[in-house]
Amino acid sequence: MAPQVEISDAVEESAIVPDVTFSNTKALFEQIDDARENSDTDSLVVGHISVNEFRAMEAERERRGRRSRVFFLPDLACLMVTIPTRHHERAHLEMYDCIQDVIKDMGLADQWRHDGGATFDPPGDASGSGEGDSSGGPSSRRDPHDDAFWPTLVIEAGVSQTLPWLRIKAKWWLTASNFHMKVVVLVKLLVATSTIQIEQWVAELSRPQRPGATTTRASHAANQPVVKQEVLMHWVGPLPLLQTPLNRRTLSNFRVKGAPLVLRFKDLMDRPPVPAAGEHDILISEVRLQRMAMRVW
Incomplete structure:
Protein backbone atom coordinates (compact mmCIF):
# COMPACT_ATOMS: atom_id res chain seq x y z
CA MET A 1 0.00 0.00 0.00
CA ALA A 2 1.28 3.47 -0.87
CA PRO A 3 2.16 5.63 2.12
CA GLN A 4 -0.28 8.45 2.83
CA VAL A 5 1.60 11.69 2.27
CA GLU A 6 -0.03 14.69 3.90
CA ILE A 7 2.01 17.86 3.57
CA SER A 8 -0.47 20.72 3.44
CA ASP A 9 -1.56 20.63 7.11
CA ALA A 10 1.97 21.14 8.39
CA VAL A 11 3.27 23.94 6.18
CA GLU A 12 2.83 27.67 5.89
CA GLU A 13 0.31 28.68 3.24
CA SER A 14 2.82 31.15 1.83
CA ALA A 15 5.10 28.27 0.89
CA ILE A 16 2.66 26.89 -1.66
CA VAL A 17 1.65 30.07 -3.47
CA PRO A 18 2.32 29.32 -7.17
CA ASP A 19 4.40 31.55 -9.42
CA VAL A 20 2.26 30.56 -12.41
CA THR A 21 -0.95 28.65 -13.05
CA PHE A 22 -0.80 25.67 -15.39
CA SER A 23 -2.56 26.19 -18.72
CA ASN A 24 -0.86 23.78 -21.11
CA THR A 25 2.46 21.97 -21.51
CA LYS A 26 3.84 24.24 -24.24
CA ALA A 27 3.18 27.37 -22.19
CA LEU A 28 4.79 25.79 -19.11
CA PHE A 29 8.07 25.13 -20.91
CA GLU A 30 8.06 28.71 -22.19
CA GLN A 31 7.65 29.90 -18.59
CA ILE A 32 10.52 27.67 -17.47
CA ASP A 33 12.73 29.09 -20.24
CA ASP A 34 11.82 32.62 -19.13
CA ALA A 35 12.77 31.78 -15.54
CA ARG A 36 16.17 30.49 -16.69
CA GLU A 37 17.11 33.97 -17.87
CA ASN A 38 17.47 35.11 -14.24
CA SER A 39 20.66 33.59 -12.86
CA ASP A 40 19.34 33.85 -9.28
CA THR A 41 16.12 31.93 -10.02
CA ASP A 42 16.36 28.21 -9.35
CA SER A 43 12.66 27.39 -9.11
CA LEU A 44 9.23 27.81 -10.63
CA VAL A 45 6.13 26.84 -8.65
CA VAL A 46 3.23 25.77 -10.86
CA GLY A 47 -0.31 25.64 -9.49
CA HIS A 48 -3.52 23.90 -10.57
CA ILE A 49 -1.82 21.00 -12.34
CA SER A 50 -3.46 17.57 -12.34
CA VAL A 51 -1.79 14.17 -12.25
CA ASN A 52 -2.47 13.63 -15.97
CA GLU A 53 -1.11 17.08 -16.84
CA PHE A 54 2.00 16.39 -14.77
CA ARG A 55 2.58 13.06 -16.54
CA ALA A 56 2.20 14.80 -19.91
CA MET A 57 4.71 17.42 -18.78
CA GLU A 58 7.13 14.67 -17.73
CA ALA A 59 6.86 12.99 -21.13
CA GLU A 60 7.53 16.26 -22.93
CA ARG A 61 10.50 16.99 -20.66
CA GLU A 62 12.00 13.60 -21.56
CA ARG A 63 11.45 14.31 -25.24
CA ARG A 64 13.23 17.67 -24.98
CA GLY A 65 16.03 16.29 -22.78
CA ARG A 66 16.05 16.93 -19.06
CA ARG A 67 17.26 20.37 -18.04
CA SER A 68 15.29 20.64 -14.82
CA ARG A 69 14.14 18.57 -11.86
CA VAL A 70 10.54 18.18 -10.76
CA PHE A 71 8.72 17.68 -7.48
CA PHE A 72 4.97 17.06 -7.66
CA LEU A 73 2.38 17.15 -4.87
CA PRO A 74 -0.96 15.92 -6.23
CA ASP A 75 -2.92 16.74 -3.07
CA LEU A 76 -2.01 20.40 -3.62
CA ALA A 77 -2.15 20.19 -7.44
CA CYS A 78 1.27 21.85 -7.25
CA LEU A 79 4.54 21.31 -9.13
CA MET A 80 7.96 22.64 -8.15
CA VAL A 81 10.36 22.88 -11.09
CA THR A 82 14.00 23.14 -10.02
CA ILE A 83 16.24 25.06 -12.42
CA PRO A 84 19.90 24.04 -11.94
CA THR A 85 21.69 27.39 -11.63
CA ARG A 86 25.39 27.63 -10.86
CA HIS A 87 24.98 28.41 -7.16
CA HIS A 88 22.23 25.82 -6.77
CA GLU A 89 24.40 23.07 -8.21
CA ARG A 90 27.44 24.06 -6.18
CA ALA A 91 25.41 24.02 -2.97
CA HIS A 92 24.13 20.45 -3.17
CA LEU A 93 27.22 18.99 -4.84
CA GLU A 94 29.61 20.48 -2.27
CA MET A 95 27.39 19.24 0.57
CA TYR A 96 27.27 15.77 -0.96
CA ASP A 97 31.06 15.76 -1.38
CA CYS A 98 31.50 16.62 2.30
CA ILE A 99 29.52 13.54 3.27
CA GLN A 100 30.92 11.21 0.62
CA ASP A 101 34.52 12.17 1.47
CA VAL A 102 34.06 10.91 5.04
CA ILE A 103 32.55 7.67 3.75
CA LYS A 104 35.53 7.21 1.43
CA ASP A 105 37.99 7.99 4.21
CA MET A 106 36.53 5.06 6.15
CA GLY A 107 37.27 2.78 3.17
CA LEU A 108 33.59 2.36 2.31
CA ALA A 109 33.53 3.79 -1.22
CA ASP A 110 32.59 0.39 -2.65
CA GLN A 111 29.67 0.14 -0.25
CA TRP A 112 28.13 3.48 -1.28
CA ARG A 113 26.13 4.28 -4.40
CA HIS A 114 25.32 7.72 -5.82
CA ASP A 115 21.80 8.06 -7.22
CA GLY A 116 22.07 11.70 -8.30
CA GLY A 117 18.74 13.30 -9.22
CA ALA A 118 16.95 10.03 -9.99
CA THR A 119 13.15 10.03 -10.03
CA PHE A 120 11.36 8.34 -7.15
CA ASP A 121 7.65 7.54 -7.41
CA PRO A 122 5.86 5.91 -4.49
CA PRO A 123 3.24 3.34 -5.56
CA GLY A 124 0.13 5.07 -6.91
CA ASP A 125 -0.24 8.62 -8.21
CA ALA A 126 -1.71 9.93 -4.94
CA SER A 127 1.68 10.24 -3.23
CA GLY A 128 3.40 12.39 -5.84
CA SER A 129 6.84 12.24 -7.42
CA GLY A 130 10.25 13.56 -6.43
CA GLU A 131 13.70 14.16 -7.90
CA GLY A 132 16.33 15.20 -5.38
CA ASP A 133 19.38 17.29 -6.17
CA SER A 134 21.83 14.67 -4.87
CA SER A 135 21.07 11.31 -3.32
CA GLY A 136 22.81 8.12 -2.33
CA GLY A 137 22.77 5.06 -0.15
CA PRO A 138 24.46 1.76 0.59
CA SER A 139 25.06 -0.46 -2.43
CA SER A 140 23.15 -3.22 -0.64
CA ARG A 141 19.95 -1.42 -1.66
CA ARG A 142 19.67 -2.82 -5.17
CA ASP A 143 16.17 -4.17 -5.81
CA PRO A 144 14.02 -1.55 -7.62
CA HIS A 145 10.89 -3.53 -6.74
CA ASP A 146 11.59 -3.37 -3.02
CA ASP A 147 10.66 -0.47 -0.71
CA ALA A 148 14.26 -0.48 0.50
CA PHE A 149 15.38 0.63 -2.96
CA TRP A 150 15.00 4.21 -1.77
CA PRO A 151 18.38 5.84 -1.01
CA THR A 152 19.14 6.66 2.60
CA LEU A 153 20.26 10.23 1.88
CA VAL A 154 18.94 13.07 -0.24
CA ILE A 155 20.20 16.64 -0.44
CA GLU A 156 17.98 19.53 -1.54
CA ALA A 157 19.37 23.00 -2.27
CA GLY A 158 17.62 26.30 -2.73
CA VAL A 159 18.52 29.80 -3.89
CA SER A 160 15.21 31.39 -4.83
CA GLN A 161 13.50 28.27 -3.49
CA THR A 162 12.20 29.21 -0.06
CA LEU A 163 13.10 27.41 3.13
CA PRO A 164 9.43 26.46 3.74
CA TRP A 165 9.38 24.79 0.32
CA LEU A 166 12.58 22.92 1.06
CA ARG A 167 11.02 21.72 4.31
CA ILE A 168 8.00 20.46 2.37
CA LYS A 169 10.42 18.40 0.31
CA ALA A 170 12.20 17.06 3.40
CA LYS A 171 8.92 15.88 4.93
CA TRP A 172 7.82 14.35 1.63
CA TRP A 173 11.02 12.34 1.13
CA LEU A 174 10.84 10.79 4.57
CA THR A 175 7.09 10.14 4.51
CA ALA A 176 6.66 9.06 0.87
CA SER A 177 9.44 6.50 1.27
CA ASN A 178 7.64 5.08 4.30
CA PHE A 179 10.74 6.19 6.20
CA HIS A 180 13.12 4.01 4.18
CA MET A 181 14.75 7.35 3.40
CA LYS A 182 16.69 8.22 6.55
CA VAL A 183 18.34 11.63 6.18
CA VAL A 184 17.44 14.77 4.23
CA VAL A 185 19.94 17.65 4.23
CA LEU A 186 18.63 21.05 3.15
CA VAL A 187 21.09 23.71 1.94
CA LYS A 188 19.50 27.15 1.63
CA LEU A 189 21.52 30.03 0.14
CA LEU A 190 20.64 33.59 1.14
CA VAL A 191 22.41 35.65 -1.51
CA ALA A 192 21.60 39.07 -0.04
CA THR A 193 23.35 38.26 3.25
CA SER A 194 25.91 35.74 1.91
CA THR A 195 24.53 33.13 4.29
CA ILE A 196 24.20 29.35 3.98
CA GLN A 197 21.64 27.66 6.20
CA ILE A 198 21.79 23.87 6.59
CA GLU A 199 19.10 21.70 8.17
CA GLN A 200 19.35 17.96 8.76
CA TRP A 201 15.97 16.20 8.77
CA VAL A 202 15.53 12.66 10.09
CA ALA A 203 12.72 10.39 11.27
CA GLU A 204 12.12 10.21 15.00
CA LEU A 205 9.58 8.24 16.99
CA SER A 206 6.65 10.21 18.37
CA ARG A 207 5.19 8.93 21.60
CA PRO A 208 1.48 8.55 22.35
CA GLN A 209 -0.14 11.77 23.53
CA ARG A 210 -2.12 9.93 26.21
CA PRO A 211 0.08 7.76 28.45
CA GLY A 212 -1.63 4.46 29.16
CA ALA A 213 -3.93 4.63 26.12
CA THR A 214 -5.17 1.18 25.17
CA THR A 215 -5.94 1.59 21.48
CA THR A 216 -3.56 0.07 18.97
CA ARG A 217 -2.84 3.45 17.42
CA ALA A 218 -2.07 5.12 20.72
CA SER A 219 0.03 2.28 22.08
CA HIS A 220 2.61 2.32 19.31
CA ALA A 221 5.11 5.03 18.52
CA ALA A 222 5.09 6.38 14.97
CA ASN A 223 7.79 7.95 12.84
CA GLN A 224 7.62 11.63 12.06
CA PRO A 225 10.01 14.01 10.24
CA VAL A 226 11.95 16.32 12.55
CA VAL A 227 14.87 18.72 12.31
CA LYS A 228 17.82 17.05 14.03
CA GLN A 229 20.44 19.76 13.50
CA GLU A 230 20.90 23.25 12.09
CA VAL A 231 24.12 24.87 10.90
CA LEU A 232 24.50 28.51 9.83
CA MET A 233 27.43 29.85 7.79
CA HIS A 234 27.72 33.61 7.38
CA TRP A 235 30.29 35.71 5.52
CA VAL A 236 31.73 38.49 7.72
CA GLY A 237 34.41 39.73 5.32
CA PRO A 238 34.32 42.63 2.81
CA LEU A 239 30.94 43.16 1.19
CA PRO A 240 29.50 42.33 -1.19
CA LEU A 241 30.96 38.84 -1.10
CA LEU A 242 30.31 38.05 -4.75
CA GLN A 243 32.38 41.10 -5.74
CA THR A 244 35.24 40.22 -3.40
CA PRO A 245 38.22 38.73 -5.31
CA LEU A 246 39.00 35.13 -4.47
CA ASN A 247 42.45 36.06 -3.15
CA VAL A 256 29.98 28.87 11.38
CA LYS A 257 27.38 28.27 14.08
CA GLY A 258 26.26 24.76 14.98
CA ALA A 259 29.28 22.77 13.73
CA PRO A 260 30.16 19.99 13.42
CA LEU A 261 27.39 18.59 11.25
CA VAL A 262 26.91 14.97 12.36
CA LEU A 263 25.03 12.31 10.37
CA ARG A 264 24.49 8.94 12.01
CA PHE A 265 26.40 6.10 10.37
CA LYS A 266 23.55 3.63 10.86
CA ASP A 267 21.12 5.98 9.09
CA LEU A 268 23.28 6.22 5.98
CA MET A 269 24.69 2.68 5.81
CA ASP A 270 21.72 0.62 7.08
CA ARG A 271 23.86 -0.98 9.79
CA PRO A 272 25.74 -0.07 12.95
CA PRO A 273 29.35 1.10 12.59
CA VAL A 274 32.23 -1.24 13.40
CA PRO A 275 34.59 0.89 15.52
CA ALA A 276 37.39 -1.67 15.26
CA ALA A 277 37.32 -1.15 11.48
CA GLY A 278 37.54 2.62 11.87
CA GLU A 279 33.82 3.19 11.22
CA HIS A 280 32.00 6.06 12.94
CA ASP A 281 29.32 8.68 12.47
CA ILE A 282 29.84 11.10 9.57
CA LEU A 283 31.24 14.29 11.08
CA ILE A 284 31.63 17.44 8.97
CA SER A 285 33.98 19.77 10.82
CA GLU A 286 33.81 23.55 11.02
CA VAL A 287 36.84 23.89 8.73
CA ARG A 288 35.33 21.54 6.16
CA LEU A 289 32.09 23.55 6.23
CA GLN A 290 34.08 26.76 5.75
CA ARG A 291 35.75 25.22 2.71
CA MET A 292 32.35 24.23 1.39
CA ALA A 293 31.10 27.81 1.78
CA MET A 294 34.19 29.14 0.02
CA ARG A 295 33.54 26.85 -2.96
CA VAL A 296 29.81 27.54 -3.12
CA TRP A 297 30.21 31.32 -3.29
Missing part, protein backbone atom coordinates in the same frame (compact mmCIF):
# COMPACT_ATOMS: atom_id res chain seq x y z
CA ARG A 248 40.77 38.27 -0.52
CA ARG A 249 38.46 35.55 0.75
CA THR A 250 39.69 33.59 3.76
CA LEU A 251 38.14 30.66 5.61
CA SER A 252 38.09 32.63 8.86
CA ASN A 253 35.68 35.13 7.30
CA PHE A 254 33.03 32.41 7.11
CA ARG A 255 31.53 32.26 10.61
Whole structure:
Protein backbone atom coordinates (compact mmCIF):
# COMPACT_ATOMS: atom_id res chain seq x y z
CA MET A 1 0.00 0.00 0.00
CA ALA A 2 1.28 3.47 -0.87
CA PRO A 3 2.16 5.63 2.12
CA GLN A 4 -0.28 8.45 2.83
CA VAL A 5 1.60 11.69 2.27
CA GLU A 6 -0.03 14.69 3.90
CA ILE A 7 2.01 17.86 3.57
CA SER A 8 -0.47 20.72 3.44
CA ASP A 9 -1.56 20.63 7.11
CA ALA A 10 1.97 21.14 8.39
CA VAL A 11 3.27 23.94 6.18
CA GLU A 12 2.83 27.67 5.89
CA GLU A 13 0.31 28.68 3.24
CA SER A 14 2.82 31.15 1.83
CA ALA A 15 5.10 28.27 0.89
CA ILE A 16 2.66 26.89 -1.66
CA VAL A 17 1.65 30.07 -3.47
CA PRO A 18 2.32 29.32 -7.17
CA ASP A 19 4.40 31.55 -9.42
CA VAL A 20 2.26 30.56 -12.41
CA THR A 21 -0.95 28.65 -13.05
CA PHE A 22 -0.80 25.67 -15.39
CA SER A 23 -2.56 26.19 -18.72
CA ASN A 24 -0.86 23.78 -21.11
CA THR A 25 2.46 21.97 -21.51
CA LYS A 26 3.84 24.24 -24.24
CA ALA A 27 3.18 27.37 -22.19
CA LEU A 28 4.79 25.79 -19.11
CA PHE A 29 8.07 25.13 -20.91
CA GLU A 30 8.06 28.71 -22.19
CA GLN A 31 7.65 29.90 -18.59
CA ILE A 32 10.52 27.67 -17.47
CA ASP A 33 12.73 29.09 -20.24
CA ASP A 34 11.82 32.62 -19.13
CA ALA A 35 12.77 31.78 -15.54
CA ARG A 36 16.17 30.49 -16.69
CA GLU A 37 17.11 33.97 -17.87
CA ASN A 38 17.47 35.11 -14.24
CA SER A 39 20.66 33.59 -12.86
CA ASP A 40 19.34 33.85 -9.28
CA THR A 41 16.12 31.93 -10.02
CA ASP A 42 16.36 28.21 -9.35
CA SER A 43 12.66 27.39 -9.11
CA LEU A 44 9.23 27.81 -10.63
CA VAL A 45 6.13 26.84 -8.65
CA VAL A 46 3.23 25.77 -10.86
CA GLY A 47 -0.31 25.64 -9.49
CA HIS A 48 -3.52 23.90 -10.57
CA ILE A 49 -1.82 21.00 -12.34
CA SER A 50 -3.46 17.57 -12.34
CA VAL A 51 -1.79 14.17 -12.25
CA ASN A 52 -2.47 13.63 -15.97
CA GLU A 53 -1.11 17.08 -16.84
CA PHE A 54 2.00 16.39 -14.77
CA ARG A 55 2.58 13.06 -16.54
CA ALA A 56 2.20 14.80 -19.91
CA MET A 57 4.71 17.42 -18.78
CA GLU A 58 7.13 14.67 -17.73
CA ALA A 59 6.86 12.99 -21.13
CA GLU A 60 7.53 16.26 -22.93
CA ARG A 61 10.50 16.99 -20.66
CA GLU A 62 12.00 13.60 -21.56
CA ARG A 63 11.45 14.31 -25.24
CA ARG A 64 13.23 17.67 -24.98
CA GLY A 65 16.03 16.29 -22.78
CA ARG A 66 16.05 16.93 -19.06
CA ARG A 67 17.26 20.37 -18.04
CA SER A 68 15.29 20.64 -14.82
CA ARG A 69 14.14 18.57 -11.86
CA VAL A 70 10.54 18.18 -10.76
CA PHE A 71 8.72 17.68 -7.48
CA PHE A 72 4.97 17.06 -7.66
CA LEU A 73 2.38 17.15 -4.87
CA PRO A 74 -0.96 15.92 -6.23
CA ASP A 75 -2.92 16.74 -3.07
CA LEU A 76 -2.01 20.40 -3.62
CA ALA A 77 -2.15 20.19 -7.44
CA CYS A 78 1.27 21.85 -7.25
CA LEU A 79 4.54 21.31 -9.13
CA MET A 80 7.96 22.64 -8.15
CA VAL A 81 10.36 22.88 -11.09
CA THR A 82 14.00 23.14 -10.02
CA ILE A 83 16.24 25.06 -12.42
CA PRO A 84 19.90 24.04 -11.94
CA THR A 85 21.69 27.39 -11.63
CA ARG A 86 25.39 27.63 -10.86
CA HIS A 87 24.98 28.41 -7.16
CA HIS A 88 22.23 25.82 -6.77
CA GLU A 89 24.40 23.07 -8.21
CA ARG A 90 27.44 24.06 -6.18
CA ALA A 91 25.41 24.02 -2.97
CA HIS A 92 24.13 20.45 -3.17
CA LEU A 93 27.22 18.99 -4.84
CA GLU A 94 29.61 20.48 -2.27
CA MET A 95 27.39 19.24 0.57
CA TYR A 96 27.27 15.77 -0.96
CA ASP A 97 31.06 15.76 -1.38
CA CYS A 98 31.50 16.62 2.30
CA ILE A 99 29.52 13.54 3.27
CA GLN A 100 30.92 11.21 0.62
CA ASP A 101 34.52 12.17 1.47
CA VAL A 102 34.06 10.91 5.04
CA ILE A 103 32.55 7.67 3.75
CA LYS A 104 35.53 7.21 1.43
CA ASP A 105 37.99 7.99 4.21
CA MET A 106 36.53 5.06 6.15
CA GLY A 107 37.27 2.78 3.17
CA LEU A 108 33.59 2.36 2.31
CA ALA A 109 33.53 3.79 -1.22
CA ASP A 110 32.59 0.39 -2.65
CA GLN A 111 29.67 0.14 -0.25
CA TRP A 112 28.13 3.48 -1.28
CA ARG A 113 26.13 4.28 -4.40
CA HIS A 114 25.32 7.72 -5.82
CA ASP A 115 21.80 8.06 -7.22
CA GLY A 116 22.07 11.70 -8.30
CA GLY A 117 18.74 13.30 -9.22
CA ALA A 118 16.95 10.03 -9.99
CA THR A 119 13.15 10.03 -10.03
CA PHE A 120 11.36 8.34 -7.15
CA ASP A 121 7.65 7.54 -7.41
CA PRO A 122 5.86 5.91 -4.49
CA PRO A 123 3.24 3.34 -5.56
CA GLY A 124 0.13 5.07 -6.91
CA ASP A 125 -0.24 8.62 -8.21
CA ALA A 126 -1.71 9.93 -4.94
CA SER A 127 1.68 10.24 -3.23
CA GLY A 128 3.40 12.39 -5.84
CA SER A 129 6.84 12.24 -7.42
CA GLY A 130 10.25 13.56 -6.43
CA GLU A 131 13.70 14.16 -7.90
CA GLY A 132 16.33 15.20 -5.38
CA ASP A 133 19.38 17.29 -6.17
CA SER A 134 21.83 14.67 -4.87
CA SER A 135 21.07 11.31 -3.32
CA GLY A 136 22.81 8.12 -2.33
CA GLY A 137 22.77 5.06 -0.15
CA PRO A 138 24.46 1.76 0.59
CA SER A 139 25.06 -0.46 -2.43
CA SER A 140 23.15 -3.22 -0.64
CA ARG A 141 19.95 -1.42 -1.66
CA ARG A 142 19.67 -2.82 -5.17
CA ASP A 143 16.17 -4.17 -5.81
CA PRO A 144 14.02 -1.55 -7.62
CA HIS A 145 10.89 -3.53 -6.74
CA ASP A 146 11.59 -3.37 -3.02
CA ASP A 147 10.66 -0.47 -0.71
CA ALA A 148 14.26 -0.48 0.50
CA PHE A 149 15.38 0.63 -2.96
CA TRP A 150 15.00 4.21 -1.77
CA PRO A 151 18.38 5.84 -1.01
CA THR A 152 19.14 6.66 2.60
CA LEU A 153 20.26 10.23 1.88
CA VAL A 154 18.94 13.07 -0.24
CA ILE A 155 20.20 16.64 -0.44
CA GLU A 156 17.98 19.53 -1.54
CA ALA A 157 19.37 23.00 -2.27
CA GLY A 158 17.62 26.30 -2.73
CA VAL A 159 18.52 29.80 -3.89
CA SER A 160 15.21 31.39 -4.83
CA GLN A 161 13.50 28.27 -3.49
CA THR A 162 12.20 29.21 -0.06
CA LEU A 163 13.10 27.41 3.13
CA PRO A 164 9.43 26.46 3.74
CA TRP A 165 9.38 24.79 0.32
CA LEU A 166 12.58 22.92 1.06
CA ARG A 167 11.02 21.72 4.31
CA ILE A 168 8.00 20.46 2.37
CA LYS A 169 10.42 18.40 0.31
CA ALA A 170 12.20 17.06 3.40
CA LYS A 171 8.92 15.88 4.93
CA TRP A 172 7.82 14.35 1.63
CA TRP A 173 11.02 12.34 1.13
CA LEU A 174 10.84 10.79 4.57
CA THR A 175 7.09 10.14 4.51
CA ALA A 176 6.66 9.06 0.87
CA SER A 177 9.44 6.50 1.27
CA ASN A 178 7.64 5.08 4.30
CA PHE A 179 10.74 6.19 6.20
CA HIS A 180 13.12 4.01 4.18
CA MET A 181 14.75 7.35 3.40
CA LYS A 182 16.69 8.22 6.55
CA VAL A 183 18.34 11.63 6.18
CA VAL A 184 17.44 14.77 4.23
CA VAL A 185 19.94 17.65 4.23
CA LEU A 186 18.63 21.05 3.15
CA VAL A 187 21.09 23.71 1.94
CA LYS A 188 19.50 27.15 1.63
CA LEU A 189 21.52 30.03 0.14
CA LEU A 190 20.64 33.59 1.14
CA VAL A 191 22.41 35.65 -1.51
CA ALA A 192 21.60 39.07 -0.04
CA THR A 193 23.35 38.26 3.25
CA SER A 194 25.91 35.74 1.91
CA THR A 195 24.53 33.13 4.29
CA ILE A 196 24.20 29.35 3.98
CA GLN A 197 21.64 27.66 6.20
CA ILE A 198 21.79 23.87 6.59
CA GLU A 199 19.10 21.70 8.17
CA GLN A 200 19.35 17.96 8.76
CA TRP A 201 15.97 16.20 8.77
CA VAL A 202 15.53 12.66 10.09
CA ALA A 203 12.72 10.39 11.27
CA GLU A 204 12.12 10.21 15.00
CA LEU A 205 9.58 8.24 16.99
CA SER A 206 6.65 10.21 18.37
CA ARG A 207 5.19 8.93 21.60
CA PRO A 208 1.48 8.55 22.35
CA GLN A 209 -0.14 11.77 23.53
CA ARG A 210 -2.12 9.93 26.21
CA PRO A 211 0.08 7.76 28.45
CA GLY A 212 -1.63 4.46 29.16
CA ALA A 213 -3.93 4.63 26.12
CA THR A 214 -5.17 1.18 25.17
CA THR A 215 -5.94 1.59 21.48
CA THR A 216 -3.56 0.07 18.97
CA ARG A 217 -2.84 3.45 17.42
CA ALA A 218 -2.07 5.12 20.72
CA SER A 219 0.03 2.28 22.08
CA HIS A 220 2.61 2.32 19.31
CA ALA A 221 5.11 5.03 18.52
CA ALA A 222 5.09 6.38 14.97
CA ASN A 223 7.79 7.95 12.84
CA GLN A 224 7.62 11.63 12.06
CA PRO A 225 10.01 14.01 10.24
CA VAL A 226 11.95 16.32 12.55
CA VAL A 227 14.87 18.72 12.31
CA LYS A 228 17.82 17.05 14.03
CA GLN A 229 20.44 19.76 13.50
CA GLU A 230 20.90 23.25 12.09
CA VAL A 231 24.12 24.87 10.90
CA LEU A 232 24.50 28.51 9.83
CA MET A 233 27.43 29.85 7.79
CA HIS A 234 27.72 33.61 7.38
CA TRP A 235 30.29 35.71 5.52
CA VAL A 236 31.73 38.49 7.72
CA GLY A 237 34.41 39.73 5.32
CA PRO A 238 34.32 42.63 2.81
CA LEU A 239 30.94 43.16 1.19
CA PRO A 240 29.50 42.33 -1.19
CA LEU A 241 30.96 38.84 -1.10
CA LEU A 242 30.31 38.05 -4.75
CA GLN A 243 32.38 41.10 -5.74
CA THR A 244 35.24 40.22 -3.40
CA PRO A 245 38.22 38.73 -5.31
CA LEU A 246 39.00 35.13 -4.47
CA ASN A 247 42.45 36.06 -3.15
CA ARG A 248 40.77 38.27 -0.52
CA ARG A 249 38.46 35.55 0.75
CA THR A 250 39.69 33.59 3.76
CA LEU A 251 38.14 30.66 5.61
CA SER A 252 38.09 32.63 8.86
CA ASN A 253 35.68 35.13 7.30
CA PHE A 254 33.03 32.41 7.11
CA ARG A 255 31.53 32.26 10.61
CA VAL A 256 29.98 28.87 11.38
CA LYS A 257 27.38 28.27 14.08
CA GLY A 258 26.26 24.76 14.98
CA ALA A 259 29.28 22.77 13.73
CA PRO A 260 30.16 19.99 13.42
CA LEU A 261 27.39 18.59 11.25
CA VAL A 262 26.91 14.97 12.36
CA LEU A 263 25.03 12.31 10.37
CA ARG A 264 24.49 8.94 12.01
CA PHE A 265 26.40 6.10 10.37
CA LYS A 266 23.55 3.63 10.86
CA ASP A 267 21.12 5.98 9.09
CA LEU A 268 23.28 6.22 5.98
CA MET A 269 24.69 2.68 5.81
CA ASP A 270 21.72 0.62 7.08
CA ARG A 271 23.86 -0.98 9.79
CA PRO A 272 25.74 -0.07 12.95
CA PRO A 273 29.35 1.10 12.59
CA VAL A 274 32.23 -1.24 13.40
CA PRO A 275 34.59 0.89 15.52
CA ALA A 276 37.39 -1.67 15.26
CA ALA A 277 37.32 -1.15 11.48
CA GLY A 278 37.54 2.62 11.87
CA GLU A 279 33.82 3.19 11.22
CA HIS A 280 32.00 6.06 12.94
CA ASP A 281 29.32 8.68 12.47
CA ILE A 282 29.84 11.10 9.57
CA LEU A 283 31.24 14.29 11.08
CA ILE A 284 31.63 17.44 8.97
CA SER A 285 33.98 19.77 10.82
CA GLU A 286 33.81 23.55 11.02
CA VAL A 287 36.84 23.89 8.73
CA ARG A 288 35.33 21.54 6.16
CA LEU A 289 32.09 23.55 6.23
CA GLN A 290 34.08 26.76 5.75
CA ARG A 291 35.75 25.22 2.71
CA MET A 292 32.35 24.23 1.39
CA ALA A 293 31.10 27.81 1.78
CA MET A 294 34.19 29.14 0.02
CA ARG A 295 33.54 26.85 -2.96
CA VAL A 296 29.81 27.54 -3.12
CA TRP A 297 30.21 31.32 -3.29
